[in-house]
Amino acid sequence: MAIERRGRERRRTLTPFEEYEEAFRTMWDALEGSLEPLAQVEEYEKMIRVTADLPLVHKQDIKIKVMDDILDIEAKLNRCVTFDRWGTVQRRCEFRLFHKNIHLPTPVTTVGAKATFKKGLLVVDLPKTVTEHEIKVE
Amino acid sequence: MIKVKYCIVGAPDVGLVGAISLSYLIQSLKMEQMGYLESDMFDPVIVVHQGVPETPFRIYGKDDLVAFISEIPLEPHSLFPVSRAIVDWAKSKNVELLVSISGVPIQNRLDVEVPQVFSVGTSPAIRDSLKKEDIEPFEEGFMAGLHGLVVRECLKKGVASAVLLAQSHLQYPDPGAAASAINALNRLLGLKVDVKKLLEEEEEIRLKMRELMQQTGRVMAETPKTREQGIPLMYA
Numbered sequence: 020m021a022i023e024r025r026g027r028e029r030r031r032t033l034t035p036f037e038e039y040e041e042a043f044r045t046m047w048d049a050l051e052g053s054l055e056p057l058a059q060v061e062e063y064e065k066m067i068r069v070t071a072d073l074p075l076v077h078k079q080d081i082k083i084k085v086m087d088d089i090l091d092i093e094a095k096l097n098r099c100v101t102f103d104r105w106g107t108v109q110r111r112c113e114f115r116l117f118h119k120n121i122h123l124p125t126p127v128t129t130v131g132a133k134a135t136f137k138k139g140l141l142v143v144d145l146p147k148t149v150t151e152h153e154i155k156v157e
Numbered sequence: 158m159i160k161v162k163y164c165i166v167g168a169p170d171v172g173l174v175g176a177i178s179l180s181y182l183i184q185s186l187k188m189e190q191m192g193y194l195e196s197d198m199f200d201p202v203i204v205v206h207q208g209v210p211e212t213p214f215r216i217y218g219k220d221d222l223v224a225f226i227s228e229i230p231l232e233p234h235s236l237f238p239v240s241r242a243i244v245d246w247a248k249s250k251n252v253e254l255l256v257s258i259s260g261v262p263i264q265n266r267l268d269v270e271v272p273q274v275f276s277v278g279t280s281p282a283i284r285d286s287l288k289k290e291d292i293e294p295f296e297e298g299f300m301a302g303l304h305g306l307v308v309r310e311c312l313k314k315g316v317a318s319a320v321l322l323a324q325s326h327l328q329y330p331d332p333g334a335a336a337s338a339i340n341a342l343n344r345l346l347g348l349k350v351d352v353k354k355l356l357e358e359e360e361e362i363r364l365k366m367r368e369l370m371q372q373t374g375r376v377m378a379e380t381p382k383t384r385e386q387g388i389p390l391m392y393a
Contacts, residue, residue: 057328072363139363140267
């Protein structure tokens with residue numbers, strides 16, 4: 020239920036506080052053992068294209084979920100990645116997966132959606148949910 | 158006083174091509190740090206490598222080759238003093254050629270097996286040598302960023318300069334593009350840097366450079382990078 024509600028949130032401009040938070044956001048989560056992949060969202064007339072860079076990942080280990088206007092990408096790394104002697108909090112960190120929740124600019128449907136994975140780059144094409152209604156000029 | 162023949166410059170920008178190329182060159186050629194560049198316009202950071210604090214913009218040298226590399230993305234306003242400092246130094250050393258390495262984003266990067274390298278030379282002689290090495294000229298367009306400003310300073314101060322632009326991803330680290338750029342540099346300067354290891358470690362590099370790419374993307378958004386896709390005025 021909670022996920023669904025979040026999924027209906029509309030994308031808006033970030034408040035200064037959120038911008039500040041964004042600037043300090045790390046691209047890893049030591050507790051979950053996950054790394055955030057680089058990702059881009061492109062909006063076209065009828066679809067949204069999401070790309071994500073997923074190096075060290077096998078195609079069969081990628082899970083993609085769509086909830087209205089949220090795309091969730093999870094991909095197991097083909098080997099654990101450790102960062103030794105790094106930072107002050109975590110002396111040694113082990114990461115085993117990529118995980119990212121991407122807010123899309125509009126709601127999308129999985130009907131007709133397509134995903135490809137080539138050279139470690141994931142490309143997901145998602146048709147927009149059609150909410151267009153024509154208004155007749157009298 | 159050391160004799161410097163060639164200077165190479167690279168900083169994080171498009172696909173991190175310049176940064177990846179320079180860092181790989183420095184490692185492969187076992188170049189040694191000989192100095193650094195400092196400016197009040199840089200971000201207030203210092204890097205720590207294996208317990209040793211280092212400035213993020215460093216200068217390396219070996220024999221008659223000198224490399225300038227930035228480990229942090231450079232804010233647009235800091236590019237002016239940086240390019241001036243590099244070119245002034247190169248001029249004072251009577252450098253034969255100053256080469257900047259960067260990337261040029263292409264949309265169908267996934268379909269390109271070996272990225273092509275385009276070049277810009279500041280004099281007919283350099284353009285000739287680039288042509289002789291089969292490095293295609295970048296015929297028409299804009300160059301925004303450190304390499305663009307370095308060329309501008311070189312033209313102003315009469316320093317011979319070339320830019321190597323490898324086709325690359327815009328916002329994903331692109332070691333494959335860096336390998337192409339290094340191969341072109343090998344031919345141009347007569348170096349023998351083997352890119353095998355770079356290509357073998359490609360995926361690992363992509364994973365480890367995510368954060369730098371993310372920060373670089375934020376800085377690039379403030380540079381007139383979009384102008385690079387435009388067509389310049391024809392009869393000015």
